[in-house]
Amino acid sequence: MTAPGAEPLPAYCAGLSELQKQVLDDTPYVHFLGLKVSREDDGTTCYQLCFREEHIGNPLLRTFHGGILASFGEVVASLHVLEEAGMQQQPLCTSLTFDYLRPAFSGTIRAVPRVVRSGRRFIVVSVDIFLDKSHVSTGRFIYAR
C-alpha cells in the first residue's frame, strides 16, 4: 500500500543525480531489496521499501528481518550522502549502529535520512524508518570520504 497521494513508484525518478542513478542501477542487492525512490512535492527524496517474503525475519509474526531494515537504512544513507555531501564517488561505510524500536510488521516502510555532520574526513548520517506513522527503527551510519 502506498501513502495517500503518492504516485506508483518507479525504481527511481527524475531529480536524482547521475551517480545516484548509477548506484541504484548497478547494485544488484538494491534490486533484490526492491527499494523505491521518488520525489515529494516539496523536493525531498522519498525512500520506500514494500514488504516481500524474502524480507521476513520472524515468519510467525511476518516482520521485516533486522538485517533487511539495516540494509535499507544503509542503502538510503549512502544515497543521501551522495546527494548532500556532493560526493564524486560512493563513500565507504565504516560502521553502523542500529536501534530497533518496534516490530516492523509487513507493509511499506519509509526511510528519512539526515546528515548529522559532514566533516573533512567523515560523514555521519542518521536514518529513521517508519511504518505508517510508527517509528520502527533508527540507525546511524559513518562514512569515510
Place this chain on the structure above:
Amino acid sequence: MIAQSEVANRYLTMAKTFFGTSHPLFNAFGIEIDEIGKGRAVMRMPCSVALSDRHGGLHRGVVVTLLDTSCGLAIFSRLGDMRPIATIDLRVDFIREALPGEDVRAEVECYAMQGDIAYVRGKAVVCQDDALLASVSGSFAVGTLGPAFDTTATKGTE
C-alpha cells in the same frame, strides 16, 4: 541429563529445519549452519551476484543480515530453546568489503545473559582465507511478542 553434544545436535537439527527449508530469506541468501551450541553459532553463505554490491562482492547489508541471524541462533543455543527474541540494537564495524567470489562466514557468541537481555558479539570473515570483514556487537530482548519458534517448528504449523 542429556549430554551437551546431544543437546547441540538436537538444536542443530531443529534450527536447520527452521532456518533451512521454509524460511524465504534464508533460502534466498543460501544461509547454512556450520555450528551451533554452548552459546555459539557459526553460519555461512556463498557469494551471490544477486546479493552483491557494485563491485560484485556480497553487499555489506547482506553481511549485516547474516550477522544478525547468527546472533539470534547463538542466543537460542545459550537459552536451549527457541523462544521469541528481538534485536534491541546492533553495531557493525566494516573492516573491509567482501570481494567477488568470497563466501562469508559469521561467528557469533552470546557472552552474557542478564534478566531478559542477551548480549552478543562476533565477526564476519571470508570463508576461503579467514580475512576479517566486519565485527558485530549487540543486545537482544528475550521472550518477546509471538510464539516460540521450536514448538511451531517441530509441529510444522504457523
